[in-house]
Amino acid sequence: xxxxxxxxxxxxxxxxxxxxxxxxxxxxxxxxxxxxxxxxxxxxxxxxxxxxxxxxxxxxxxxxxxxxxxxxxxxxxxxxxxxxxxxxxxxxxxxxxxxxxxxxxxxxxxxxxxxxxxxxxxxxxxxxxxxxxxxxxxxxxxxxxxxxxxxxxxxxxxxxxxxxxxxxxxxxxxxxxxxxxxxxxxxxxxxxxxxxxxxxxxxxxxxxxxxxxxxxxxxxxxxxxxxxxxxxxxxxxxxxxxxxxxxxxxxxxxxxxxxxxxxxxxxxxxxxxxxxxxxxxxxxxxxxxxxxxxxxxxx
Amino acid sequence: xxxxxxxxxxxxxxxxxxxxxxxxxxxxxxxxxxxxxxxxxxxxxxxxxxxxxxxxxxxxxxxxxxxxxxxxxxxxxxxxxxxxxxxxxxxxxxxxxxxxxxxxxxxxxxxxxxxxxxxxxxxxxxxxxxxxxxxxxxxxxxxxxxxxxxxxxxxxxxxxxxxxxxxxxxxxxxxxxxxxxxxxxxxxxxxxxxxxxxxxxxxxxxxxxxxxxxxxxxxxxxxxxxxxxxxxxxxxxxxxxxxxxxxxxxxxxxxxxxxxxxxxxxxxxxxxxx
Amino acid sequence: xxxxxxxxxxxxxxxxxxxxxxxxxxxxxxxxxxxxxxxxxxxxxxxxxxxxxxxxxxxxxxxxxxxxxxxxxxxxxxxxxxxxxxxxxxxxxxxxxxxxxxxxxxxxxxxxxxxxxxxxxxxxxxxxxxxxxxxxxxxxxxxxxxxxxxxxxxxxxxxxxxxxxxxxxxxxxxxxxxxxxxxxxxxxxxxxxxxxxxxxxxxxxxxxxxxxxxxxxxxxxxxxxxxxxxxxxxxxxxxxxxxxxxxxxxxxxxxxxxxxxxxxxxxxxxxxxxxxxxxxxxxxxxxxxxxxxxxxxxxxxxxxxxxxxxxxxxxxxxxxxxxxxxxxxxxxxx
Numbered sequence: 001x002x003x004x005x006x007x008x009x010x011x012x013x014x015x016x017x018x019x020x021x022x023x024x025x026x027x028x029x030x031x032x033x034x035x036x037x038x039x040x041x042x043x044x045x046x047x048x049x050x051x052x053x054x055x056x057x058x059x060x061x062x063x064x065x066x067x068x069x070x071x072x073x074x075x076x077x078x079x080x081x082x083x084x085x086x087x088x089x090x091x092x093x094x095x096x097x098x099x100x101x102x103x104x105x106x107x108x109x110x111x112x113x114x115x116x117x118x119x120x121x122x123x124x125x126x127x128x129x130x131x132x133x134x135x136x137x138x139x140x141x142x143x144x145x146x147x148x149x150x151x152x153x154x155x156x157x158x159x160x161x162x163x164x165x166x167x168x169x170x171x172x173x174x175x176x177x178x179x180x181x182x183x184x185x186x187x188x189x190x191x192x193x194x195x196x197x198x199x200x201x202x203x204x205x206x207x208x209x210x211x212x213x214x215x216x217x218x219x220x221x222x223x224x225x226x227x228x229x230x231x232x233x234x235x236x237x238x239x240x241x242x243x244x245x246x247x248x249x250x251x252x253x254x255x256x257x258x259x260x261x262x263x264x265x266x267x268x269x270x271x272x273x274x275x276x277x278x279x280x281x282x283x284x285x286x287x288x289x290x291x292x293x294x295x296x297x298x299x
Numbered sequence: 300x301x302x303x304x305x306x307x308x309x310x311x312x313x314x315x316x317x318x319x320x321x322x323x324x325x326x327x328x329x330x331x332x333x334x335x336x337x338x339x340x341x342x343x344x345x346x347x348x349x350x351x352x353x354x355x356x357x358x359x360x361x362x363x364x365x366x367x368x369x370x371x372x373x374x375x376x377x378x379x380x381x382x383x384x385x386x387x388x389x390x391x392x393x394x395x396x397x398x399x400x401x402x403x404x405x406x407x408x409x410x411x412x413x414x415x416x417x418x419x420x421x422x423x424x425x426x427x428x429x430x431x432x433x434x435x436x437x438x439x440x441x442x443x444x445x446x447x448x449x450x451x452x453x454x455x456x457x458x459x460x461x462x463x464x465x466x467x468x469x470x471x472x473x474x475x476x477x478x479x480x481x482x483x484x485x486x487x488x489x490x491x492x493x494x495x496x497x498x499x500x501x502x503x504x505x506x507x508x509x510x511x512x513x514x515x516x517x518x519x520x521x522x523x524x525x526x527x528x529x530x531x532x533x534x535x536x537x538x539x540x541x542x543x544x545x546x547x548x549x550x551x552x553x554x555x556x557x558x559x560x561x562x563x564x565x566x567x568x569x570x571x572x573x
Numbered sequence: 574x575x576x577x578x579x580x581x582x583x584x585x586x587x588x589x590x591x592x593x594x595x596x597x598x599x600x601x602x603x604x605x606x607x608x609x610x611x612x613x614x615x616x617x618x619x620x621x622x623x624x625x626x627x628x629x630x631x632x633x634x635x636x637x638x639x640x641x642x643x644x645x646x647x648x649x650x651x652x653x654x655x656x657x658x659x660x661x662x663x664x665x666x667x668x669x670x671x672x673x674x675x676x677x678x679x680x681x682x683x684x685x686x687x688x689x690x691x692x693x694x695x696x697x698x699x700x701x702x703x704x705x706x707x708x709x710x711x712x713x714x715x716x717x718x719x720x721x722x723x724x725x726x727x728x729x730x731x732x733x734x735x736x737x738x739x740x741x742x743x744x745x746x747x748x749x750x751x752x753x754x755x756x757x758x759x760x761x762x763x764x765x766x767x768x769x770x771x772x773x774x775x776x777x778x779x780x781x782x783x784x785x786x787x788x789x790x791x792x793x794x795x796x797x798x799x800x801x802x803x804x805x806x807x808x809x810x811x812x813x814x815x816x817x818x819x820x821x822x823x824x825x826x827x828x829x830x831x832x833x834x835x836x837x838x839x840x841x842x843x844x845x846x847x848x849x850x851x852x853x854x855x856x857x858x859x860x861x862x863x864x865x866x867x868x869x870x871x872x873x874x875x876x877x878x879x880x881x882x883x884x885x886x887x888x889x890x891x892x893x894x895x896x897x898x899x900x901x902x903x904x905x906x907x
Binding site: 312328357362374382383384385386389390391393396397398399400401402403406407410411413414416418421422459462463466472 | 577578581654655658659660785788791794795796797798799801802804805806807808809847851852853855
């Protein structure tokens with residue numbers, strides 16, 4: 001009973017589906033909505049956190065070698081990381097979604113050959129955290145949960161932003177890395193990237209904000225010239241003893257003409273979440289704000 | 300005045316700290332060799348490859364310490380002499396000289412003055428005069444400002460001899476001095492060394508496998524085979540067909556050439572063993 | 574009148590002036606303009622004097638470190654080339670810098686925190702690594718010969734270089750990618766010492782090596798004739814080779830621990846110097862040290878200026894200058 005009208009209808013429906021596929025630009029395999037991933041392998045710790053915060057934790061079957069949060073990941077098998085992903089191990093777990101870094105082209109190609117869907121993760125600005133969350137939610141068929149988590153993060157960040165809005169913005173040096181106990185190899189955040197965005201949000205003015213790079217090596221001379229009022233130094237381990245923290249901070253006493261050093265405003269922050277553009281950026285933002293405006297945000 | 304008494308040297312055993320160079324590993328040794336070199340003599344160490352000539356020369360020079368026997372210079376064991384003191388008595392001209400860097404002829408000649416200078420002493424005018432004299436003696440003084448690397452084979456060898464002369468040693472040891480030189484240069488070196496012996500009373504010991512060269516230059520010969528002395532004595536008496544047969548397994552024609560004024564050797568054929 | 578003394582004095586004065594000019598001028602140059610009068614104004618409290626701190630902490634230590642490292646690597650280059658009788662030898666040929674690199678990268682990747690006598694963990698580990706490499710190479714060179722063979726030395730050094738390089742790659746592979754930036758930066762060379770501690774730490778070894786260097790030049794000239802020729806002129810060949818090896822290796826280890834493996838100085842400067850002054854090591858060695866110091870000071874100024882406020886690793890500058898220079902040398906030799 002294929003009347004002419006039915007035939008037109010079927011043709012139109014197919015054409016629409018095709019148009020949707022072409023418009024979204026995704027390989028056909030990801031449009032099939034009934035394929036909600038149940039066995040997820042994540043190579044990116046920040047995305048792992050996103051999965052767990054959305055409630056998709058039980059679906060995660062393996063994580064990277066550098067995953068430490070939440071505690072549940074300690075029980076999961078490890079499949080390598082950015083430099084050394086273990087393809088065999090990944091495939092042996094029969095995943096239906098593998099989260100890779102955007103730069104892992106080789107791995108993605110191999111997974112595509114094995115017909116394993118991938119989610120290519122790229123991090124950039126602070127806004128990318130919630131964007132990725134929402135995308136992930138759609139992919140996992142948990143769009144509404146993802147939306148509420150993302151909205152929650154945005155609200156928390158907004159709250160911090162509002163709180164410090166009326167305060168003066170101290171010129172801040174955001175130190176990402178440095179040779180321990182000395183002022184060599186000082187790596188700071190330039191005017192690009194989620195750390196820079198967090199700094200600005202928390203009411204600081206990045207003293208190297210004019211250099212549009214995510215991380216730059218700077219000399220002590222340029223630090224002296226730019227004269228930051230606050231130095232925020234990030235360390236990605238748990239806080240060591242007070243003595244060690246003081247010893248580490250003391251390295252800056254060499255540059256006593258820097259306002260931050262003169263006024264004792266060298267703040268050392270500890271925690272592995274500092275380097276992760278994931279759901280815990282709120283924690284980082286609060287830490288930054290507390291360090292920048294101690295009077296305003298008591299512990 | 301330079302004597303070797305029953306010296307034995309075997310490679311791979313002990314040495315005087317070992318001079319760097321892996322040529323050591325392929326050189327043969329010498330076994331219980333004795334010889335005496337009188338003042339003003341011109342002695343040739345003759346033998347095929349592997350007979351120990353170069354080794355013996357280096358033992359005589361004090362570069363290698365024998366495991367048995369001793370080498371004495373005017374009665375004193377050369378092992379007891381300080382390096383510099385020994386260098387003031389014995390000079391060595393090696394087979395080939397490859398300069399690692401671009402020295403001038405003058406600089407090479409002046410290097411012979413090392414044994415006469417203190418640790419931080421720079422060469423003085425007297426040293427320069429001596430070096431120039433040495434270059435003049437070998438006919439190379441007009442090459443003084445040339446780069447050593449740009450010289451011909453014969454010129455290089457003469458400059459190296461000049462450098463050895465600058466040491467003002469009374470004994471000159473030469474290791475295969477004509478090995479890489481053509482006929483013309485060979486004659487040059489031969490004439491030069493003979494003249495130095497005649498005019499300066501230089502005592503000369505030459506290690507060579509070139510029979511005619513040795514016959515022309517040396518007044519006495521030491522024939523070596525397998526690290527041992529086969530026969531030694533004045534050239535005319537020692538270098539004969541029988542000796543050559545024993546040394547090289549070669550049947551040769553040996554005669555005294557009137558025109559050349561010396562013994563001449565022409566190989567005929569390899570000896571067939573029954 | 575032999576002119577060695579005259580030429581030695583002449584070249585030392587000339588290159589010494591160049592080095593001095595560089596050393597005096599370099600702290601005055603930077604990405605910012607500083608007020609010299611204020612920098613030296615003792616009336617101003619030091620803690621407030623930005624100009625003084627830029628001059629005395631940001632710039633002057635770098636210049637001194639550049640002078641020390643440049644002089645050390647250039648002189649070591651000359652000595653290694655004489656020891657190995659090869660003008661292409663560098664201070665890094667025998668594996669010393671690979672050992673230093675391995676030590677430093679282990680310290681960075683393991684995030685070592687200790688300091689000893691004002692020397693950071695990375696510097697100390699790098700020095701230990703270089704000493705280890707020297708010991709291994711020497712032991713290998715001695716094992717086969719009761720004496721000291723430069724051929725075996727070369728082989729041992731090249732082998733150790735390859736082996737340590739492989740180890741370095743392995744450590745980087747298994748280490749936290751966050752440290753990769755730091756290790757890469759160290760490998761490219763960096764003179765931003767920010768303080769005089771590291772310089773003072775490198776000083777004892779460097780001075781000891783230079784004392785030995787004073788004794789070597791004439792013997793190195795004779796060694797260029799060949800080991801036999803040198804020995805027959807009264808040179809203690811084995812002792813010369815040992816002194817040359819140890820002094821050049823140790824000064825290289827100290828230099829690499831201070832500024833990282835800055836390449837090309839150990840080969841450009843000796844070559845340039847030989848082109849200018851001839852082959853006599855009594856002039857080449859001091860001239861190379863002075864020119865090396867000046868050269869690296871200038872390269873460091875460029876490293877600070879080219880992409881200010883970002884500073885380039887100085888090893889990149891020396892490589893950019895060194896590579897084309899080498900090609901030119903090659904073409905010129907035809």
